[in-house]
Amino acid sequence: MRALHAVVALLCAGLVGCESEQFRAETRLSADGSLDRIVYQPPDRAPSKAQQKVAWKEVRYVPKLDSPDQQRRSLRDLWPLPDDAFRSPQSKSSKYYWLAQGRFADIKAVPDHLVFEAPKGLPDGRLVRKLERRDAGVVTEWIWEEVLTDVITLSDHRMARTEAAELAITLTLAACADAWGPDYELKDLEQWLRVDVTDCFQELCDVVLQLGLSKHKPPRGDQELFALGAKSLKRRGLDLLDAQERPLDDQAEVSRRVKDYLTQKLQMLVKDKQGQPLKEELIQQTLTGMSDESSRISQGFKRAITTKFGTEEKFGEQVNRLGTRILGLYIWPILRAEQTFDYRLEVPGIIIETNGTLAGERTLRWKFQSSEAFPLGYVMRAKVAVLDAPAVAKHFPKAKFDSREVIVEYLDIVGGDAELRTALNELTQKNDATAWKAWQVEHPDATRLYELLQPASAVSR
Numbered sequence: 001m002r003a004l005h006a007v008v009a010l011l012c013a014g015l016v017g018c019e020s021e022q023f024r025a026e027t028r029l030s031a032d033g034s035l036d037r038i039v040y041q042p043p044d045r046a047p048s049k050a051q052q053k054v055a056w057k058e059v060r061y062v063p064k065l066d067s068p069d070q071q072r073r074s075l076r077d078l079w080p081l082p083d084d085a086f087r088s089p090q091s092k093s094s095k096y097y098w099l100a101q102g103r104f105a106d107i108k109a110v111p112d113h114l115v116f117e118a119p120k121g122l123p124d125g126r127l128v129r130k131l132e133r134r135d136a137g138v139v140t141e142w143i144w145e146e147v148l149t150d151v152i153t154l155s156d157h158r159m160a161r162t163e164a165a166e167l168a169i170t171l172t173l174a175a176c177a178d179a180w181g182p183d184y185e186l187k188d189l190e191q192w193l194r195v196d197v198t199d200c201f202q203e204l205c206d207v208v209l210q211l212g213l214s215k216h217k218p219p220r221g222d223q224e225l226f227a228l229g230a231k232s233l234k235r236r237g238l239d240l241l242d243a244q245e246r247p248l249d250d251q252a253e254v255s256r257r258v259k260d261y262l263t264q265k266l267q268m269l270v271k272d273k274q275g276q277p278l279k280e281e282l283i284q285q286t287l288t289g290m291s292d293e294s295s296r297i298s299q300g301f302k303r304a305i306t307t308k309f310g311t312e313e314k315f316g317e318q319v320n321r322l323g324t325r326i327l328g329l330y331i332w333p334i335l336r337a338e339q340t341f342d343y344r345l346e347v348p349g350i351i352i353e354t355n356g357t358l359a360g361e362r363t364l365r366w367k368f369q370s371s372e373a374f375p376l377g378y379v380m381r382a383k384v385a386v387l388d389a390p391a392v393a394k395h396f397p398k399a400k401f402d403s404r405e406v407i408v409e410y411l412d413i414v415g416g417d418a419e420l421r422t423a424l425n426e427l428t429q430k431n432d433a434t435a436w437k438a439w440q441v442e443h444p445d446a447t448r449l450y451e452l453l454q455p456a457s458a459v460s461r
Helices: 002-016 068-072 154-180 187-213 223-234 251-269 280-289 296-309 312-331 389-395 404-415 418-430 434-442 447-453
Strands: 021-029 035-041 058-063 096-104 125-136 139-148 339-346 350-354 357-360 363-369 378-387
Touching (some): 139 339, 154 187, 154 296, 154 312, 187 223, 187 251, 339 378, 350 404, 363 378, 378 404, 404 418, 418 434
Antiparallel strands (some): 021 035, 125 139, 139 378, 339 363, 357 363
8 A cells, every 4th residue: 555655646746747858879880881970978977988088089078968959969069179168077967968979980998888777686777789791792781780778578577566566565464454453464464465456456457568668658648558557446336536537647536546445445354353443543544544654554565665775775775676677677666767869870881771851861860768668668669771883884884773663672682582692792793703604604594783883694494
């Protein structure tokens, strides 16, 4: 019951909102796999090594870019930097952000510049980058993937939910026994907590998880989530919906209904040795005392926590770990400020596939909230085709790679045939046509590829 009170309080406080943190990056990928990158983010989110000057060409601290025009413009437009851009970390206040620029020979050389620290024993949230090259003769495919990771695994998520429910039940029963004395029997209360309350908790967790897996945003304050939660509670006897089946807006009415519901439950479930229900005064002391540190129920919780964990600090650490394992790094704790990401990628060829937004012929953009990384991370992915024009002119002068459609078709044919891809690569990279000529002889039905390439070295059939 005290846990319910704390969750409601956190939810209400979370709706007030905290100042959003901004995370921006712009990457320009070259045809050889090298890249230059500019990043802009709060200073305390960068590991110390990433902030070192040796890792970047330029590192500065700049005023926060708050205006719509500043947020719309490219970070590259900031150079040269204004006079109020500092070189030292003296400006690690909320007013200043860390801005770094560098050029790197390959993706592995880009510093690990972003970290969201997790509770002890859990992996930190980071950006994980991967760039894969696939040579296909006269076309090179580059597959870019950058992932904002979360700590969630599906198996551990369910395990953490079970552990959290068990901990809440254990502490609640111990606190109630302490506050009410030994004359009351708690078996029926325990059964209700283990069945109805636990099932409701698990159902709400499933809703959040499914919203996350379907990439239907589950941020704090999500009305659909509140509606589904209220419907789950109504099935168990607690009606927090209005006449239109929407969650109640009147917080005083919500408090009244919750209090009436818990009063009825305690009267029904808790009896003394003579079969009499829990005294009204004890019920009221319990319900009103959850927010009063000096009340009997609060003191009961403190003693239960001390008995199990030794200190409230260790209990808080355990709650933090459980909450993170259930809701991830970016939703838990609920009071954490929302993080807004705006990442851009400029590519050296034709964009074939992406889950981003086209911001230009060769520019991609991903705009998202950090909570969208729940539960399995947020993936920024793109597949790019780079045409080797000199190789085309030399080996296939009649070929017409004049549209995205033609290049996509070419890659569809070549990509699924390792032998063909090898033959084309040896022809274009080593000027060795041996395997290519052999492939032509052994694959006489590849009519469409011949139509696309019109190879000068084709073997007559």
